[in-house]
Amino acid sequence: MDLITKTPIWVYPLFIGLFFLGMQQRKDRNVPIAMAFLFPVLMFLYSAYESTNLIQLRLQSITLWTVGFAVAWFVNDRFFLSKEISYSKITGKFFIPGSIIPFILIMAIFTSKYIQGAIQALYPDTLKTTAYISAYTLLNGVFCSVFLSRILHYLKTIRRYMSEEFDIVDNEA
Numbered sequence: 001m002d003l004i005t006k007t008p009i010w011v012y013p014l015f016i017g018l019f020f021l022g023m024q025q026r027k028d029r030n031v032p033i034a035m036a037f038l039f040p041v042l043m044f045l046y047s048a049y050e051s052t053n054l055i056q057l058r059l060q061s062i063t064l065w066t067v068g069f070a071v072a073w074f075v076n077d078r079f080f081l082s083k084e085i086s087y088s089k090i091t092g093k094f095f096i097p098g099s100i101i102p103f104i105l106i107m108a109i110f111t112s113k114y115i116q117g118a119i120q121a122l123y124p125d126t127l128k129t130t131a132y133i134s135a136y137t138l139l140n141g142v143f144c145s146v147f148l149s150r151i152l153h154y155l156k157t158i159r160r161y162m163s164e165e166f167d168i169v170d171n172e173a
Contacts (some may be wrong), residue, residue, distance in 0.1 A: 037151065065141035076150075
């Protein structure tokens with residue numbers, strides 16, 4: 001109960017906003033190129049920044065980050081990156097089919113940051129333990145991989161649709 005009562009008030013509107021943002025991702029949408037890249041680029045940079053702060057050049061941390069990155073890359077590429085994403089040269093927008101995966105990712109990031117904040121407030125010494133650093137480094141490797149693979153998937157999609165075989169593709173119907 002302490003955890004809920006001691007949670008800063010601003011966390012609740014943030015959670016609600018992220019919840020609804022994630023729910024919107026379940027619907028098919030046409031997204032301008034800048035908006036499609038904005039969230040993955042910002043979150044990749046944030047995850048990479050957090051990772052470099054946690055790793056502190058320890059072999060174990062670097063190894064766990066790499067394992068998390070590689071496993072997430074493989075799973076994301078094989079199962080979660082939509083092959084149905086298309087790009088319109090005419091409108092400069094991506095057609096992104098709805099999916100529950102962005103909602104899960106948004107909630108996972110929120111939850112991990114919430115847990116980190118709670119541990120920092122209630123048990124600050126835990127943040128220095130090998131177990132915590134290992135788990136959080138692994139998770140950051142996963143997040144970095146997911147965002148980087150999304151960025152590269154968008155770039156491949158643009159390149160594919162800019163080639164001659166896809167002269168006119170427009171999903172703004």
